[in-house]
Amino acid sequence: MRLDAKIPAGPVTQKWDRHRFELKLVNPANKRRYNILVIGTGLAGASASASLAELGYHVKTFCIHDSPRRAHSIAAQGGINAAKNYPNDGDSIWRLFYDTVKGGDFRAREANVYRLAQVSNLIIDQCVAQGIPFAREYGGLLDNRSFGGAQLSRTFYARGQTGQQLLLGAYSALMRQVAAGRVHLFPRREMLDLVAVNGQTRGIIARNLVSGEIERHEGHAVVLCTGGYGNVYFLSTNAKACNVTASFRAYKRGAFFANPCFTQIHPTCIPVHGTYQSKLTLMSESLRNDGRVWVPRDAGDKRPAKQIPEAERDYFLERKYPSFGNLVPRDVASRNAKEQCDLGKGVGETGLAVYLDFADAIRRDGRAAIHKKYGNLFQMYEKITGEDPYETPMMIYPAVHYTMGGLWVDYNLMSTIDGLFVLGEANFSDHGANRLGASALMQGLADGYFVIPYTIGGYLAGSRFPEVTADHPAFAETERQVQAQIAKLLSIRGRRTVDDFHRRLGLIMWDHCGMSRNNAGLEKARGKVQELREEFWKNVLVPGGERDFNQSLEKAGRVADFLEFAELMIVDALARQESCGGHFNEAFQTEENEAQRDDANFCHVAAWEFAGDGRAPDFHKEPLVFENVHLTQRSYK
Numbered sequence: 001m002r003l004d005a006k007i008p009a010g011p012v013t014q015k016w017d018r019h020r021f022e023l024k025l026v027n028p029a030n031k032r033r034y035n036i037l038v039i040g041t042g043l044a045g046a047s048a049s050a051s052l053a054e055l056g057y058h059v060k061t062f063c064i065h066d067s068p069r070r071a072h073s074i075a076a077q078g079g080i081n082a083a084k085n086y087p088n089d090g091d092s093i094w095r096l097f098y099d100t101v102k103g104g105d106f107r108a109r110e111a112n113v114y115r116l117a118q119v120s121n122l123i124i125d126q127c128v129a130q131g132i133p134f135a136r137e138y139g140g141l142l143d144n145r146s147f148g149g150a151q152l153s154r155t156f157y158a159r160g161q162t163g164q165q166l167l168l169g170a171y172s173a174l175m176r177q178v179a180a181g182r183v184h185l186f187p188r189r190e191m192l193d194l195v196a197v198n199g200q201t202r203g204i205i206a207r208n209l210v211s212g213e214i215e216r217h218e219g220h221a222v223v224l225c226t227g228g229y230g231n232v233y234f235l236s237t238n239a240k241a242c243n244v245t246a247s248f249r250a251y252k253r254g255a256f257f258a259n260p261c262f263t264q265i266h267p268t269c270i271p272v273h274g275t276y277q278s279k280l281t282l283m284s285e286s287l288r289n290d291g292r293v294w295v296p297r298d299a300g301d302k303r304p305a306k307q308i309p310e311a312e313r314d315y316f317l318e319r320k321y322p323s324f325g326n327l328v329p330r331d332v333a334s335r336n337a338k339e340q341c342d343l344g345k346g347v348g349e350t351g352l353a354v355y356l357d358f359a360d361a362i363r364r365d366g367r368a369a370i371h372k373k374y375g376n377l378f379q380m381y382e383k384i385t386g387e388d389p390y391e392t393p394m395m396i397y398p399a400v401h402y403t404m405g406g407l408w409v410d411y412n413l414m415s416t417i418d419g420l421f422v423l424g425e426a427n428f429s430d431h432g433a434n435r436l437g438a439s440a441l442m443q444g445l446a447d448g449y450f451v452i453p454y455t456i457g458g459y460l461a462g463s464r465f466p467e468v469t470a471d472h473p474a475f476a477e478t479e480r481q482v483q484a485q486i487a488k489l490l491s492i493r494g495r496r497t498v499d500d501f502h503r504r505l506g507l508i509m510w511d512h513c514g515m516s517r518n519n520a521g522l523e524k525a526r527g528k529v530q531e532l533r534e535e536f537w538k539n540v541l542v543p544g545g546e547r548d549f550n551q552s553l554e555k556a557g558r559v560a561d562f563l564e565f566a567e568l569m570i571v572d573a574l575a576r577q578e579s580c581g582g583h584f585n586e587a588f589q590t591e592e593n594e595a596q597r598d599d600a601n602f603c604h605v606a607a608w609e610f611a612g613d614g615r616a617p618d619f620h621k622e623p624l625v626f627e628n629v630h631l632t633q634r635s636y637k
């Protein structure tokens, strides 16, 4: 199969306008004839559901939580990018486009990134109209702060709770449509499979997580907004419920998975502190606006931070990257922190941490000013670690945070299965090999509010839909397969818990397919994942029954998918014999230990097609063409 990204012709600045004009429209009176299933209620899913219902489509919206507001998006802290240029410091749509392509280490599609930058400003207008309480500066305009990979301030924020405020806005828009009867909301439902009839998406199989009942839902299109898969590492900053199940099961039905090995390791997280920890906590990138990252100059220096004089500290990011300083992109900051720890300069009990110090900022701006900007983050840090960051520097270490890989989509956000659209973190789309801070919220809302309302219309108006109901044999067969897997999981009655398998999988992935990778380690990890998977299916313990509220069963299904998906990540990492962004293969680095791309051989999206259980996936390539931002070695010096 030839991958066709359906990128419109013409200059990059005109592609989206032209495409919107050329897309077929669905007449307003006909929209109510179409049923659209939206899976997920994070920023991508809530905004898509609200926008599609507002247009007049019948929408059914599903999420695994008890309320749409519990989607992981609620946890986003730092902010959302847009090219408004309010601070008058040199921003433009073109610069946001440029920074994002470069930040992604030239592994994203130019046309999509330009569109993202273009609609970024509309998102802010929409959110302001919804009443999102963005921070304002003294003149009344919305305030902006800086994030990594940009030399200006374009990040809109609501203290350290931007995701919460944006999600409450999207949720309000969604609930308005629920009240109007245009969205039918299905909380506590888990999509367990996709139903396709003659290659066309026609519905889903979902499990009611309270009653255990298996449900069939038919529709004319499915919009998957189920978030990222960072929890394959067990420990991550993601909410515990984040998973790959919906995407992976769609992959098994024919949706290609793109760049699964592209994982983002965020530099500023609270370090791991115990074997039985189940979650890692992010300290927002916004803190690097004022916090200075340092380690002791000499390896093995175990004095408390306050006793280490200025001359004996190494502000390594400021030293190595004078132009961007502490605000280098995440992949660069994370690798450097690891490098310092590997050199024996790490701090804290484990030696796996570096300092993030606010002393200078507090001296300069006063404690009150710092409290106003970051109060909730400082409080969170103190509650978790017992240390007061106003008095002693924070200790931070990189942790898994975001996944740039996802289901492959074309310019219309449609996967390789007709009628299956993928939005938000679940698609591979716009961030290449490294996402810049504050760009995920932007992308989720761009997809949901401003892209899918147009592109889904083009699909619906241009397609034929033979009569298919939930009684169709394809539904019956898919449901049978879902039931069989559940029965199998419950029948094993082994000796090890689901969490035990998940934790062991996470460790394999972190050690060998994490911040830094090498071919021998990846090969080893592949074998270990296969062994663990085999053991899982013989020895996992899933207590309880299927007609019940059974969280062990829910987790077991998700971990079963992670165990297969992890191998796909490793296969992808092995196939990409270069370093780029978050994918750092030790064999490919510059003299200064930066990621060394190989544009001659790897300037492409790697898209994997499921080839059957126990068989290696088939590889497909979407070449990436850079006409506007020229391929160069990324430099933040």
Ligand SMILES: Cc1cc2nc3c(=O)[nH]c(=O)nc-3n(C[C@H](O)[C@H](O)[C@H](O)COP(=O)(O)OP(=O)(O)OC[C@H]3O[C@@H](n4cnc5c(N)ncnc54)[C@H](O)[C@@H]3O)c2cc1C
Binding pocket: 039, 040, 041, 042, 043, 044, 045, 062, 063, 064, 065, 068, 070, 071, 072, 073, 074, 075, 076, 077, 078, 079, 080, 081, 162, 163, 189, 190, 191, 192, 225, 226, 227, 228, 237, 238, 239, 242, 243, 245, 246, 282, 401, 402, 423, 424, 425, 426, 437, 438, 439, 440, 441, 442, 444
């Ligand atoms: C701690 C933290 C802070 C962050 N801060 C920022 C920030 O400041 N700025 C920024 O740009 N980005 C930030 N990010 C990234 C950003 O929050 C996420 O990428 C983004 O919110 C993802 O939104 P989404 O709508 O794609 O998915 P999610 O918000 O993860 O929503 C997924 C939805 O899918 C549902 N779901 C999942 N599986 C199923 C299934 N099988 N069946 C039915 N429903 C299902 C869930 O119930 C949920 O409703 C942060 C990430 C983390 C971890």
